[in-house]
Amino acid sequence: MNPEQVSCKKLWESLSDYIDGELSEELCRKLEEHMAGCEHCRVVVDTTNKVIYLCHSDAQETEMPADVRGRLFETLHIEDYLKPKSP
Amino acid sequence: MIESTSDDFSLDALRAGDKTEFARFVDAYSTRVYRLALKMLADPQEAEDVLQTSFLKAFQHIREFEGRSSLSTWLYRIAANEALMLLRRRRPELSLDEEPDEDQAPRPRQFADWGALPERELLSGEAKRQLDLAIQKLPEKLRIVFLLRDIEDLSIKETAEALNLTETAVKTRLLRARLNLREALSGYFAERLSDV
Numbered sequence: 001m002n003p004e005q006v007s008c009k010k011l012w013e014s015l016s017d018y019i020d021g022e023l024s025e026e027l028c029r030k031l032e033e034h035m036a037g038c039e040h041c042r043v044v045v046d047t048t049n050k051v052i053y054l055c056h057s058d059a060q061e062t063e064m065p066a067d068v069r070g071r072l073f074e075t076l077h078i079e080d081y082l083k084p085k086s087p
Numbered sequence: 088m089i090e091s092t093s094d095d096f097s098l099d100a101l102r103a104g105d106k107t108e109f110a111r112f113v114d115a116y117s118t119r120v121y122r123l124a125l126k127m128l129a130d131p132q133e134a135e136d137v138l139q140t141s142f143l144k145a146f147q148h149i150r151e152f153e154g155r156s157s158l159s160t161w162l163y164r165i166a167a168n169e170a171l172m173l174l175r176r177r178r179p180e181l182s183l184d185e186e187p188d189e190d191q192a193p194r195p196r197q198f199a200d201w202g203a204l205p206e207r208e209l210l211s212g213e214a215k216r217q218l219d220l221a222i223q224k225l226p227e228k229l230r231i232v233f234l235l236r237d238i239e240d241l242s243i244k245e246t247a248e249a250l251n252l253t254e255t256a257v258k259t260r261l262l263r264a265r266l267n268l269r270e271a272l273s274g275y276f277a278e279r280l281s282d283v
Contacts (some may be wrong), residue, residue, distance in 0.1 A: 012195060016262040020243075044195045046202040047276075048269045050209070052237050055222065055268070058215050059238045064121040068135050072117060073110070075139045076146065081110030 006030045011041050019049060096158060101149050113142055116159060119239060120166045126234050127170040129223050137173060141166040156248045163241065164249040167231055174227050193266050199277035208279050221271040225264055232257055233264035 006014075011031050017023050018031055035042040073082045096115075100108035120141050124134035144165050152161055208214065222230060235246045236257070243261075247254045 012266070013262070016258060016265060019265075039200075040195070040198045043198050043200045043202070044269070046200070047273055048265055050202045051269045051272050052265065054209055054214075054272075055218055055233075056238060057210065058218050059122060059126065062118075062122045062125060064118045064138075068121065068131075068138070069117065071135070072113065072139055072142065076109070076113060076142055078106050078110045078113065081106060083114075 006034045008034075008038060008041050011035070011038075012044065015045065015048060018045070019052070098149075098152070098154065098158070102152075109146060112145075112158075116162055117142070120162065123163070123166055123234055123239060124170050126219075126222060126238060127167075127227075127230060128173060129219070133173055137166060137169045140169050144169075156245070160241065160245045160248050163235060163239065163245075164251075167235065167249055171227065171231065193263065193270060195266065195270065197270055197273035197277060199273055199280060201273065201276035201280055204276060204279055208282075209276070214275070214279075217272060217275045221268050224271060225267055229260050229264040229267065232260040233268070236261055237265070 006027075011018075011034055014023060014027065014031060018028065023031070035045060070079075070082065073079045096112050097105070097108055101112065117138065121134055121138045124137035124141075125131065128134055128137065141162065145162055148165075152158065156164075222233070225233060231250065232246060232252075235241045235249055236243065241249065243254050243257050246252075246261075247257045250257070252260075
């Protein structure tokens with residue numbers, strides 16, 4: 001392997017930083033060059049991004065039930081400030 | 088003490104026990120704390136216990152908050168500690184520090200290209216159940232990092248502050264969490280490819 005090229009292992013180890021935009025331009029370029037010629041690594045990056053997106057989207061739908069909120073305000077003795085949650 | 092405001096709340100008012108300001112603070116963050124606890128514990132009753140205890144402790148200790156982190160990061164630290172302590176009580180025979188600590192990121196073995204599956208497959212009821220199961224299967228010290236960073240959108244720095252870890256440790260655990268989740272979910276979604 002050309003010492004300038006990155007290995008699959010290097011890509012996996014850098015995956016998080018790549019997804020989060022924390023890598024140098026040069027390393028990004030090398031990783032993207034690698035992905036252009038390595039289908040497995042391209043899929044790993046793409047599906048990792050997708051997993052993060054799906055988990056995040058699903059979690060944002062989690063709501064705190066109204067009765068849980070009510071009990072919380074009572075426990076904290078701020079039930080007088082309990083306003084209806086807007087939809 | 089520095090700063091009289093943090094995250095758009097008046098620290099002076101909170102420290103003075105102002106209930107209006109405290110109620111506003113609770114309203115702003117209670118859903119997030121509940122969501123973190125629920126994803127961490129997978130038990131609505133325990134999540135509610137963590138929710139209540141976290142805000143009780145926040146109210147009790149607000150005068151000790153020095154403003155070195157944001158108020159929200161401070162609250163997440165309290166909630167994360169409460170959730171982790173509850174998990175420790177569930178399994179007292181196993182310390183969280185004794186979980187296997189592999190420094191190597193897991194090697195990917197699933198290469199099915201399921202990323203282009205339609206949204207209806209990716210966010211179906213069953214898919215959401217699989218997402219939850221996969222998160223639950225993460226070792227607890229990876230799960231908490233993933234939840235704070237990728238679900239609650241804390242930065243690496245804020246996650247490190249909330250968990251009293253170095254940023255390097257957060258990045259290592261986050262990478263392992265993300266790769267573990269990808270591996271687990273790729274197995275499920277790969278089977279959906281043949282259904283489409």
